[in-house]
Amino acid sequence: MTHPFPFSAIVGQSAMKQAMVLTAIDPGIGGVLVFGDRGTGKSTAVRALAALLPPITVVEDCPVNSARVEDCPVWAGPRSGVMVSRPTPVIDLPLGATEDRVVGALDIERALTRGEKAFEPGLLARANRGYLYIDEVNLLEDHIVDLLLDVAQSGENVVEREGLSIRHAARFVLVGSGNPEEGELRPQLLDRFGLSVEVASPRDIETRVEVMRRRDDYEHANARFMTLWQAEDARLRDAILAARALLPELKTPGSVLHDCAALCIALGSDGLRGELTLLRAARAQAAWLGDKSVTRTHLKSVAVSALSHRLRRDPLDEAGSGTRVARMVEETLP
């Protein structure tokens, strides 16, 4: 049971899986927000993501997973320079984590035992070049949210406390999940996520039974189940790598840019982050499908997840903003 539930064995939830695959292809899209009921496989999908991501090459003993020896922070001391291949880090940020655990703090053990002033890296250091997963992101305390926003924007973690003055790279993809009935997320943080998806429990019995069967096999016939689905995961990983290779050669016609802008104006989304993410997501989608050029079809298939969380909230809209985006896509981009 040491391996998490395989990503490809998750039944249904195609929107969530698509969003995660897209950020794996292009981390620049900037994270996924998964909102939905309990027990819909949100956490399972995120924890399965790690197995899907291609490994990264890091300096062996670098606390921030640097790719080159010269990128290692000075405060970490001299490094061996041995390069190793590691799985992409997927770091859990627990709710109620204190500020010093997130950004890092004075290493109390060394301060007490050796009288040295040393820095103990926090979760942000470990998440560099990987994913930072926040379950129940909507219940996160405000001061931690502010801190994450700042770091996510600058890509650098600056610590000025307890007589330490430290900075290190902290580029990570934010993945958040939560249940909207328990609290809303501030618009500033919402905007920071590239894609958002809403998940619901499957409605039809067939799907639900299939979910149960696979989970049951995972728990009671683990070896057979894992051989079957790990092969599937490996195929998916190869497809992601192939899409990454395709990405730079992709053509983006002017008409697609025009469509992006038209859609965002029609929806009245704040700022330009909407257009930029929409375009990146559409490019990743095109690469995923192996196409040579971005088209309106790609744009339409990612519009809901790229834009639905950037709309002004309407208290009367019971259908949810996803429906509004879908309707507007049909109107503006026939």
Next chain:
Amino acid sequence: MTEALLPWDRAVLALTVLAVDPAGLRGLWLRARASGVRDRVTAALRSLPLPLRRLHPGVDDTALYGGLDLAATLAAGRFIGSAGVLAQPAALVLAMAERCPPGLSARLARCLDDPGFCLIALDEGAEPEETLATALTDRLGLFLDLSDIGWSDSTDILIDPDRLSDARQRLPSVQTPHDAIDTVTKVAAALGIASMRAPLLALACARAHAAWSGRDVTDADLQLACALTLAHRGDVPQPAPDQDEAPAPPPPPPDPGESDQTRQDQDDRPPEDILLEAVIAALPPDLLAKLAAGRAARMARGSGTGAVRKGNHRGRPLPSRPGKPGAGMRIDLVASLRAAAPWQKLRAASVDRKGLHIRASDLRIKRYQQSSDRVLIFAVDASGSSALARLAEAKGAVELLLAQAYARRDHVALVAFRGTTADLLLPATRSLVQTKRRLAGLPGGGGTPLPAGLKLAFEVAQQTRARGMTPTVALLTDGRGNIALDGSANRAQAEADTMALARALRNAGIPALVIDTANRPQPALRALAGVLDAAYVPLPRADSRRLQAVLSAALES
């Protein structure tokens, strides 16, 4: 077997299956006040094959995950770490679980996702609203409510240890019939249980019971498992589950003489119907209604800004208490020194060292109490002929309230609606001067865009809540709206919009007050107050002093 189990038999069975497979069932949500009956249940936890670890809602990260052992480190002068409770698989017993803060719930939920852990949450909530966080209730397999069980109904729970170890050995090889998964899934769906964890837990429970009974999983095991694990999760069950796409036909009226043996004669009844009945019979319906109400109230509160917050950073100082600094706690130096002072002579005699002798037990930490500011949002009808008088009285009441605002931490905002739109005349403020200036010239007359007024009040309420205040909406009007949200003069649409907004306000958990200033009380406004879950106060020809008295009373309650 469709008759309800006796409550105590149910408790014994639940503890037995938990003892067989604690890791598979993930744990027990035990709702009971501290009592002899509860002690009998918790005493049976000793049969679990895991070490018992007690937790309390105030437990910090160091205790959970391990870290610096402050007392030992201070004494030894070198770093001494302590292992956390979660370092190895254990049965965690969480006392006073209803007071468990969201942070701890999330950590425990994360830990329950790892194999090997099991949580027994002792929920002592007196009110339905006081209950365990849904992140945990969703993950715990079993639920017991002991409140109706008297001491004489209960017995000491004795679980035969030999049979138990046999059952545990048999558990991995217990076979499940092929259609069991289908059946359990259908029952969960028919009960309206969205979470996919529930049927999995039911299956684990059936396996554990089959292992205990020394056989492979049978219908009787499934029936019992559904009754133990699903009953408390569903919506309040109706006799026929009213789901459009539920494929199961509504169950026929229950047959009192039915048993496992007669099931063979009734092949027309799908097995899930029988299970469904077992579930419905398992718990008294009023309990389910109460649980559901508690859950709704909890969701409505959700955002986490209560009226009073105890923190450790700002607000009115409370007496400091013993504790360890760290995890956001700050040391109260003076109180710590004062606590250490009486012992100095004794300690100096026993330890050959100069200077102050401070032990870990002397440390005191600071606490503060902070009440979140309240904000009263007036939504005033400025339409029609009586508008001027009503507005003037509303203004008077606002100013009277603000005059007291120095003593209480009240803010006031004012939304006026007339013509086709609503305007925010006064953003939330405590400044009397600003209020007087802003409210000096207020126009009146025109239609009654009640929905627009409510919508703006709702938005203001959400904004102020996001800033950490506690909003209350006071609606002053003398009739029903006649302008819809889109600005058209459509009475029916206006009515529909008003009701939709009122529901949104109530779902957001914003308290409200409807003040009817018409000469005769308006039934439509009383209905609106009902939807808003608000107090309804008819106040014909309201003058500002009476208005202010009513509002103050409503705020105090």
